[in-house]
Amino acid sequence: MGLHERYLLKVEGLTVSFDGFKAVNDLSFYVEPNECRVIIGPNGAGKTTVLDLICGRTKATDGSVKFKNQELLQMREDQIVHAGVGRKFQTPSVYEDLSVFENLEISYPKGYGVFGALAFRRDDTVQARIEEIAETIFLEDLLTEKAAYLSHGQKQWLEIGMLLIQDPELLMLDEPVAGMSVAERKKTAELLNRIIKDRSVIVIEHDMGFVEDIATRVNVLHQGKMLSEGSMAHVKADPKVIEVYLGH
């Protein structure tokens, strides 16, 4: 038992091939509870594809992804969400025609079925929770604003908020600070540092200062394969990593 429960997420031999091109090739790694794992690597290394495979957006050709000993590869996207895996996309994807409040409300983990959604009521618990999350993501004054009118950074925060409200055990973030202003970046780093405390997180990031700040362990991907894995200090000293990535 002991060994099985040590890891929250076990990725083993994960492979996906697009018309013979292996975007991710025989990749294995393990994520522990409350760990912040950062994936780095040059463009086209397959970082985003790994997240896509874990959350069910792309179907794997081979391998296994076990979350709390449940095989995720056979599950639908929404079932994976219910299992406790949340995913933030690289470009902010929020519901532009709905208000900030409604965006968060849709993400509130209740009334997932057709009839559940019909019967869903905005009660005080829901409202309080939404206001609490809105405060965390710096949007408490913009709850009635249409999401389309938010700035790029605010949309990124809103999407993070939409994940937080579901309280996932594993949170996957794809370049959460990309395209942000310096001030927004600082606020986001502060936000992320706060929310990664009581859950496991997988982050794709290019900003090395930021990575050093948050990472427990780092995976370096190159051409769909694991180039190096370990602490930030370890991968920084790895000659292979310096060769393909950090050196440039």
Next chain:
Amino acid sequence: MTFSKNSLFTRQELIGFIVLAAIIFLLLPAVLDNFRLNLFGKYLTYAFVAVGLALCWGAGGILSLGQGVFFGLGGYCMAMFLKLEASTPENTSIQSTPGIPDFMDWNQLTELPFWWVPFHSLTIALIAVVIVPVTFALIIGVAMFRRRVGGVYFAIITQAFAAILTILIIGQQGFTGGVNGITDLRTLKGWDIRTDEAKEVLYFVNAFLLFGVLLIAQFVRKSKLGRILIAMRDQEDRVRFSGYDVASFKIFIFCLGAAFAGIGGAMFTLQVGFMSPTLVGIVPSIEMVIFCAVGGRLSILGAVYGALLVNWAKTSFSESFPELWLFGLGGLFIAVVMLFPNGLAGIWTEQIMPRITKLWAARAGAVAPIPATSTEEEGAI
């Protein structure tokens, strides 16, 4: 900060409902002669379809070019019952097989097909009016949406279904009445539906049912499901990763639209007195989309106005310039898409309402704050 908590109507929407009710229940019956009122009764039956489309297409982004299928299925279920009632052995004593519908006799059928038999019962027919279109929509919906067929592909496939059903009905003349449809319908449980009084009563039945459908549509729009539909239209993937099974929501709303269309079809049969494949095929299906687009596809009330106005224009124009009407309809559709993508409802909420609000504010001598509702909610007026 306050949010509208679960209320079914905003004040604006309530006024919109009341105005429409006043027009349909009071104004039209007061100013129209019996013949015209019956025509408007026919237009109202199309409004059922348009309301369903406002949910499917306007809110959910699912464009169906085959709503005529569901309209027709509902209409045929009703027509089958009425035809059987009209085909008593006494009425059909000159046939070689008395007691079966006349077109069956003409096609050398000597026995009522087994699937016609249940339609002797009004209860079964009424249930079938809703269940048959919904079952059909369910099959199409599961087959398409589970495979993630959407957008243009879905629209084309629904259009194909409209073509297939038309061909099937025309081809199976002995069972369906063929290209003539099911005609010469007389009574509903002994009540003659051909008289002027009956037509007037049916107009009001139509109107009541339409408001029932509008209330259901409003409830759906205002529920979280309504907001999920809008979210789906814009960011289908995000909805999936918010933990929803997108396909089941699409199937639900498509089935609901089919149920509305089926009720509309059945009312058409009663109001107009026949059902034929010309109401099932591609052209009527596209016309139904135009009703919805002209009214404003985001707005359920707009859809009703669209259905009434376009059909009224159709009748008026085709009386004077029959050969020009189709060009007019095409031109109207292009104009709406190019100039007023939100249709009549959009013109109302974007152009007229702000001016009225301003005027009121000027009168009151104060600057009225523009209500901060999202466009979606305004669109419902």
